[in-house]
Amino acid sequence: MKLQAVLFDLDGVITDTAEYHYMAWKQMAEQIGIDIDRAFNEQLKGISRMESLERILVHGRKEQQYTMEQKERLAADKNKHYVSLLTQLAPEHVYPGIHELLDQLAERQIPAVLTSASKNAPQILSSLGLAERFHTIVDPDGIPGKPAPDIFLKGAEAAGADPACCIGIEDAQAGVEAIKAAGMFAVGIGEQELLCASGADIVFDSTAKLNLTSVLQAANLN
Numbered sequence: 048m049k050l051q052a053v054l055f056d057l058d059g060v061i062t063d064t065a066e067y068h069y070m071a072w073k074q075m076a077e078q079i080g081i082d083i084d085r086a087f088n089e090q091l092k093g094i095s096r097m098e099s100l101e102r103i104l105v106h107g108r109k110e111q112q113y114t115m116e117q118k119e120r121l122a123a124d125k126n127k128h129y130v131s132l133l134t135q136l137a138p139e140h141v142y143p144g145i146h147e148l149l150d151q152l153a154e155r156q157i158p159a160v161l162t163s164a165s166k167n168a169p170q171i172l173s174s175l176g177l178a179e180r181f182h183t184i185v186d187p188d189g190i191p192g193k194p195a196p197d198i199f200l201k202g203a204e205a206a207g208a209d210p211a212c213c214i215g216i217e218d219a220q221a222g223v224e225a226i227k228a229a230g231m232f233a234v235g236i237g238e239q240e241l242l243c244a245s246g247a248d249i250v251f252d253s254t255a256k257l258n259l260t261s262v263l264q265a266a267n268l269n
């Protein structure tokens with residue numbers, strides 16, 4: 048079978064926005080008397096903004112203390128801070144190997160689709176100088192978050208691709224689970240043991256090692 052589309056996560060696959068998320072969440076959490084550290088922040092990777100806030104509140108045992116309206120305000124404040132940090136992003140922050148992979152896909156006329164949980168994805172891609180390289184940026188608004196398969200299925204549909212002929216690339220466990228639930232071949236970026244436990248079919252410890260030929264071979268696609 049022929050490869051029909053490649054679906055990319057953003058944070059942790061194309062660039063590192065996790066540090067900015069961490070700084071913005073940490074400041075918001077401090078304001079309401081909750082302390083978070085980098086180890087805790089790992090849990091927030093690939094998870095939506097509101098789900099991240101819920102996890103922080105549970106971590107601080109304050110999950111019953113806020114109304115939905117107050118939570119929306121907290122999330123909006125965090126996002127305002129996060130967006131201000133994003134102004135530091137520039138094309139040199141694209142992870143190694145990503146341009147090469149996008150070039151190889153373009154040569155083969157295979158659509159690249161962005162399947163990020165981030166509502167800020169269009170701005171991030173444009174700061175990185177990558178906006179034109181993607182066939183579609185799937186809007187995560189209003190669809191169930193990862194590990195539900197919806198965002199990957201929507202991405203395949205937008206590219207007119209059969210999920211069985213798609214490859215998804217993810218750094219987060221929830222993301223790998225979502226790719227597998229969508230019936231696609233899952234490429235993990237990060238820790239082998241962790242991502243294989245979530246169902247990754249192949250894992251690279253860095254995007255610098257991403258290699259389309261070996262991925263296609265492992266996926267039984269051409």
Ligand code: B16
Pocket residue numbers: 056057058059065068091092093094095096099126162163164165166167168219
């Ligand atoms: P936003 P990804 C995810 O990006 C981040 O990993 C996660 O930490 C963040 O909460 C989520 O996007 C939502 O981001 O607040 O900008 O809408 O890994 O799915 O590309």
Ligand code: MG
Pocket residue numbers: 056057058059060092093217218219222
């Ligand atoms: Mg990610």
